[in-house]
Amino acid sequence: MKKTCSRYTPEKISRFVDNELSQDQYYAVSQHIIHCPDCNRLAGQYKSLSAVFNDHADQQKLQINPDRLRQKLLQNTPCSKKNLLGNILVFFSKNIYLQLASIAVILIICLFSFQGSLFGPTGPSAIVTSVDTDFTSVMIIETQKEKHTIIWFSET
Amino acid sequence: MVKLIKIILIFTGISCFYFFSRPVFAAGRVLTDVKVIHASMGPGHIDPGLKKIISELESVFKYTSYRLLKDRRLNLGFNQEGRVDLPGKRTLIVMPTDMDGKRIRYQINIKKNNHLIFKTRVLLRNDSSITIGGPKFNNGFLLFNISGSMR
């Protein structure tokens, strides 16, 4: 979305289309795009893009009747688990926001599982490979909750 | 709507950056944090900075007072010693030596009057900590909480 007029940035035009400007700013931009073909064209592009998304989103909203969906799910439960799964998949594939949300959730799970912190600590916080001391009494303890390693030695 | 697309793109970008930059231990610096804690049966008190670790230690210890005597952050390279002076003419010497998978291998020594009294080698999970305790001090005991984080 290139433009040559430098009076308003594409972001400002986008916010104008999304109705996110103050009243004064909104008025100024609306006056400007009457005379400026550049900004006018850009606003048109954003408008059509917004329209596509909004239409799609509205359609999905209309299509999903929560009561009917619940009924359908209930009807299908005794039949087979496969049908229920199918319905859930259809439900997900029809709604763009749900799709985006599921992608985000999958991404987050991947990130955390690679760090190994989502499913709790694996093994003790520290593995003690050797202890050497003049003192006779040394204890190695691991706490139950976080598996935190403690080495205790008595200086006697 | 354009805003939403931007947010998704930014989120994806940040995720990718985070994902690909994390496992690279390029510079080989180990941030080591040593907390020297005085545990005793004195009037109930836990220093604010110690809440998380003490909630864990309390399942094992029955002390009522935990005071942070010293908190030293050391930025160490491998095989570089970090020294922390302890009460009672003691010195704690920590040295990360290498990595073993996701764990940092540490050599931890405690000296008293320049004489080595305690020596251990541990494999510390990255971004985790170990507590070493035992020396008597001021009607209580000293605990050393050592955490390591490889960036």
Ligand SMILES: [Zn+2]
């Ligand atoms: Zn213009």
